[in-house]
Amino acid sequence: MAIEKGIRLGTMTLADLKKSGGLEAAMRGFTRFYLGPEFCENLLDGSVCAEIAWLQGQGKKICLLTPLLSEKGARLLNSLFKRLLKLVKGGKIDPAGLEITVNDFGAIELAKRNRLPFKLNAGRLLRNNVFDDAVDGFKVHNGRVLEFFSKLGITRYELSTIGIFPKVNFASGRFYGFNRRTFKITLYYPYLDLTNTRTCLVGMRDVPPEGSALGVTCARECLISSFEITHPSIREKLLVRGNTIFLEFPDKFYASEKDLLTINVDRLVYAPFP
C-alpha cells in the first residue's frame, strides 16, 4: 500500500500558486490538495468552492480545512457548506472526492445539521482530544475516544510531525481498548503547530481598556508574510504566521514509507509554508 501524498495550500489560491510557478509541480507531485483556512475563521472564503470543482475536474482529491469558529465563523462556514451542497447537487463536485477537516466541535454539529455527504476528519486543533503528542510520540488516550469520534463518522486524525519518528501505543491497543485498524493518520510536515490564539499576534489591534471588542478583526496580515522569533528560553526558532506559532522540522524523520504505515500514517501532507 502506497502513502497518499497531499499538499496543504491553505488559503493560497491556485492563481497565486500558478503565478509563483508552482502549480504544475503541485499537480504532478500530489494527489490530494488541502485548501481553506485551518487556523483562522477570518480567512473563510466561498471562492474555494470553484477551486475544489476545478481540481476535481483535473482528477485531484480535496480536503477542505476549517478553523476554530466563533459565531461569525460558524455563519461563514454554514454558507460555505450550503454552496458545496449546491455544487454536489448540480454534479459539479463529487462528494466521494472531498473531505472536510474540522477543528471545532461546532463544525461537526454544523456538518450534521447540513447532512453533509462528505467524510469528516479531526483536524490538528482537535488532536489532543484523541492523542497525547506532548510526549515523544502519538499516544491514543483510550479506545473510548476513538469510538466517540467514530460514532461521529470520524476515523481519520490529522497530526503534525514532531521531528522524530514517533513512538506510538498502537501495538498495545488491547490494553487501551482499541484496535489499530480502526483509524488512520494524516501527517503534516515540516511544521508543527505549537500554539494558537484567537487574538491574532500579527493582525489584531489592541483592545483599549474601555472598549468591549466585538470580535477579532484584521486586515489579513497573515497573507502577507511569516516571521521567525528568537525566544530567549528556546534554542529553536519559532515561526509565526497569523494567529499560530510553529516549529519547523526540516529533516526527514523516517527511513521509508513502509515505516510510516506501521504507525497508521497512510497520508503525508506537505506544507510549503507554515
Add this chain to the structure above:
Amino acid sequence: MKIVSCFTDLKELEPLAEAGADEFYTAVGELPAFGSKNLPSTDLAAAIIKTKALGKKISLAVNDLHATATDKQLGAITGRIRDLDKLGVDAFIFSNPYLLELFSGGRKRLRAELHLSSVQPVFNSLSAAFFQRFNISRIILPNQISSHEARKILYFCRTRSIETEIFDYRFFGCAYVNGRCQLHHPIHFTLKSAMLNDSLCHINAKPGGLIKLRNLDIPNRAGELPGIINRIENRFTRRGSPRLSNAATFFDFFASGVQYLKYGTRSDRQEVKVKKVGELRAMIGLAEKLSSSRPRTKASQAFILELAHWNKDGF
C-alpha cells in the same frame, strides 16, 4: 453573580468563604486535571464535609485533555469518580469528550452535575449544542471570547437552563487557546534555561532583533511590514497578545446574566487567594451597585472608570 474559587488546602476554605467565595473547586493528583497544584487526595472527603458545613458547593476538575489511560487505569479513574460522586462532590468539571460520554447518560449518569471545562473551549452556540447532549449543567467559557461574540451562546444556555461561568480577567488570561496549546511541553523544543516567569507565553525579552521576516508572500503589500514587525515585537516583549477580556467585557458579561465568576489560580498562596477573592467580591459589588442605580451604558462607563484606578496595591 457568584464566585467560584479554587482551593488546594483545607485551611483555605473558611477564609475564602469569608472573603466572598460562593462555590469551591479543586483537583486531586490521581485524576487527570489541567494545571498545577492539587489538594492532597486524602483531604478530599474532609473538604466535601467542610464545604457542606459552610453551606457551599464543591466541584472537582478532571479536565486534562491528556487523559491517556489503559482500560485498567480508566477503570480506576471511573471508579474513583463514582466513589467521589457518592461522597458528595456537587459537580465534576470535564473537558475530554469520552469522559463526558462515560458519565452522562442513562444508568451511567452521575448524581453530581457535569460542567464543561474551558479547556474544551466553546466559542460558538453550535459547539454548546454539541456538548449539550451530555446533559452538562454549566459551560465555563474560555477567556478568548468577547461578550459580543458570546451573545448567542449565552442565549442558547439561558433558554436551556445551562449555567455559564467566566474567568476573572485581572488574575487569569492566557493569550493562547487553552486545550489547544503545546507551548508548555518542551518535548518538542529545547529549553536553553529555566522558563522565564515560569511561562513560555510571557517572553519578556529585550526588544530588538527578536523578530525576523521569514517569507514575504505578497510583495505589493511590503509597505505594511514595518508596522506588523513593530506590533509583533511589542507583543513578544511587553504586552503579549491582545486581550479580549477587560473591565468592559466583564461588565457586559455581568449585565448579560452570566451567573459565575471563576478565580482559578490554584498555585497562588493562601493569602493571595483570599485577597483575590475579596477583590472579585468587591468588583461584583461595584457592578451590582452601578447597575441598580444607572442605565446600562452609564453603569458600564462608570465601572470601567473605577476599575482603571482599582487595585492600587497590585498583585
